[in-house]
Structure formats: structure tokens, C-alpha cells
Amino acid sequence: MSERTHIYIYTKHDEKSLEKKMILTEMFSKYGFTAVDDAQNSNIIISLGGDGAFLQAVRKTGFRQDCLYAGISTTGTLSMYCDFYFHEMETMIQAVLRSEIEIRRYPILQVIVDNNPPFYCLNEFSIRSNIIKTFVLDVVIDNLHFETFRGDGMIISTPTGSTAYNKSVNGAVVDPLLPCFQVSELASVNSNTYRSLGSSFILSGQRQLTLRLKQDGNDFPTMAMDNESLSIKHVESVNITLSDRLVKTVKLKNNSFWEKVKRTYL
Known part of the structure; x- marks a missing residue:
């Protein structure tokens, strides 16, 4: 850590947040750190706020691989x-x-919608019908058709994201030491025509998940990456894999993932 001395502080622009940012800047300066205005010139990126601010800090700074986040x-x-x-x-x-x-x-997840450049997610990618009706997805794992889903949508989460939106729909909480991602349904409709697993399932980080939309007028789905919406029309397919990128964060030695889960939920 001694060579990491340039800090970028991400925060909202309201008066209270900017005041806290100034206090931090002065405090870091006393200990030999330099606060910079451009994230590209930093090697430590700090978010001020809650988890939403952290997700935005990571996204707005491009999921930097050469930085530590806090x-x-x-x-x-x-x-x-x-x-x-x-x-x-x-x-x-x-x-x-x-x-x-x-x-x-x-x-983190890598998500490719049709032929667009890849997007990255630290928590989850979600896709939902944008009109007041269910929509249909063919779920393909490693080019093998797995199921045809009909319902409100799906959530694909990372291990750390398993404690967020995924948990609210009864998905499993997954240890982030496991390189994998989880698929959870939103209000599936099972019938003789459409049949899906009906429970969350976990895929190895070596797998590729493809969601193919049935073109029945619902080709402008609501999609979100973490806490940010994604606006793409005429969606045909979404490819999701576990990226080879990693978000590196600093933690105290007595603050493991499971200690955080216990502190937050138990």
C-alpha cells in the first residue's frame, strides 16, 4: 500500500457530501496522500455514501484493474x-x-447485448418485460437449450450481488471466493407450453449463458446493470459470462464477507 498515494474520492455533489469530501482530502493530506480530481490519475478510489455510491464509483471509473477501491x-x-x-x-x-x-x-459479470460493446456488473444484470405482460426467454447454457422461460424477468447475479436483488427473490447467498454466477427467476409461469426450473441455479465461471428473446412485441425490455438502467431497443439476445476482470477492494482483517452478511442480515 505504501506506493499507492494518489486518491480519487467519488461522491454526490450536494453541499454535505462535498463538505465531507473536503474533510477527507485534508485528512489524507496529513498522512502523505494526494487527492486528485481525475480518477485516471489515481491508484486508490474511494466512494463516500452507501453501497449505491460504491457501485457508481466502480462503474464511473471503468472497473479499473490497476486500482484499489474502498x-x-x-x-x-x-x-x-x-x-x-x-x-x-x-x-x-x-x-x-x-x-x-x-x-x-x-x-464481475460481462454482458453483451446483441452486437453492442460489453457492459460490466459488480452486483447483477436484470432483464424484465417493459409492458404489462409476461415475456418469453430461451435460456441457453454453453449453446445447449436449457429451458424456455415465461414470466416477468430474470436476475443474473455475482456472488457479492447474491445478497442484493437476488436475495429478495429467495436466491442463495454465495461466497465470493467461488468464481460463479447465479440465475434467478422473476414470477415464472409454468404450463404445458412453457416450463422452467422454478428455482435459482448457479453456473460455473467457465459457463456462458445466453438469453434469447421471443419477438412478440416485447423487444424493448427493461434492463439494468447494478443500479443503472440500460436502454437498447430491438433486443434479440443477451450473452452473459463471468469476466476475467476483478474489482479489488481494501478491508480490515477482521471484516470478512460472512461477517458482513451476519452484520447486515442476522
Whole structure:
């Protein structure tokens, strides 16, 4: 960590957030760190806020592979991506300087919609009908037709994203040390014509998942990457794989993923 001294702070632009950003900038300066205005000139990227701010910080800075990310909570509670309290920042800085932190690596999804450039997701990719009717997806795993789904939509989540939208539809919570991704249904309709598994399933990181939309007037689905919408018309297919990219975050040694799950949900 000693060679990482250039910090970019991502935050909202309201008065309170900018005030906290200034306080952090001055504090980091006392310990020999330099706050920069351009994320490309940084090697540590810090988000101020909650998990939503962390997701945006990662996305807006391009899922940097040569940087460390850290989430600082300004909500008064720690969360899945925010490991540090704003009011305890000096403790965090001292831990960094004494090498009392570890590097956590989170897998991310790569999503390709038709022939568009790839998109990346740290939490999940979701696809839903955008009109008041169900839609139909052919679910293909490694070029093998697996099922024909009819319902409201699907969520494809990373292990860390398994605790978010995926968990709310009774998907499994998955250890991020497992290189995999999870597929969960939204209100499936099972009949003699359309039949799907009816439960979440987990795919190895070596698998490729393809969702092919039946062209029945619902070719402009609602799609989201983490907490950001994706607007593409006339969608025919979506290819999803586990990317070889990883998001590297800093954590205190006594703050594992499962300690965070327990703190958040139990």
C-alpha cells in the first residue's frame, strides 16, 4: 500500500457530501496522500455514501484493474461494500499505514447485448418485460437449450450481488471466493407450453449463458446493470459470462464477507 498515494474520492455533489469530501482530502493530506480530481490519475478510489455510491464509483471509473477501491459509509452503518465509517477515518488510515488491511477480490459479470460493446456488473444484470405482460426467454447454457422461460424477468447475479436483488427473490447467498454466477427467476409461469426450473441455479465461471428473446412485441425490455438502467431497443439476445476482470477492494482483517452478511442480515 505504501506506493499507492494518489486518491480519487467519488461522491454526490450536494453541499454535505462535498463538505465531507473536503474533510477527507485534508485528512489524507496529513498522512502523505494526494487527492486528485481525475480518477485516471489515481491508484486508490474511494466512494463516500452507501453501497449505491460504491457501485457508481466502480462503474464511473471503468472497473479499473490497476486500482484499489474502498467504500466509506456516511449513513452511520456499514454495508456490503462500505467497510469503513466516515467518523473513524483516522483509524482506517493508520491501519493502511501499518499494513493491517487485506485485499478482497470481487468477480464481475460481462454482458453483451446483441452486437453492442460489453457492459460490466459488480452486483447483477436484470432483464424484465417493459409492458404489462409476461415475456418469453430461451435460456441457453454453453449453446445447449436449457429451458424456455415465461414470466416477468430474470436476475443474473455475482456472488457479492447474491445478497442484493437476488436475495429478495429467495436466491442463495454465495461466497465470493467461488468464481460463479447465479440465475434467478422473476414470477415464472409454468404450463404445458412453457416450463422452467422454478428455482435459482448457479453456473460455473467457465459457463456462458445466453438469453434469447421471443419477438412478440416485447423487444424493448427493461434492463439494468447494478443500479443503472440500460436502454437498447430491438433486443434479440443477451450473452452473459463471468469476466476475467476483478474489482479489488481494501478491508480490515477482521471484516470478512460472512461477517458482513451476519452484520447486515442476522
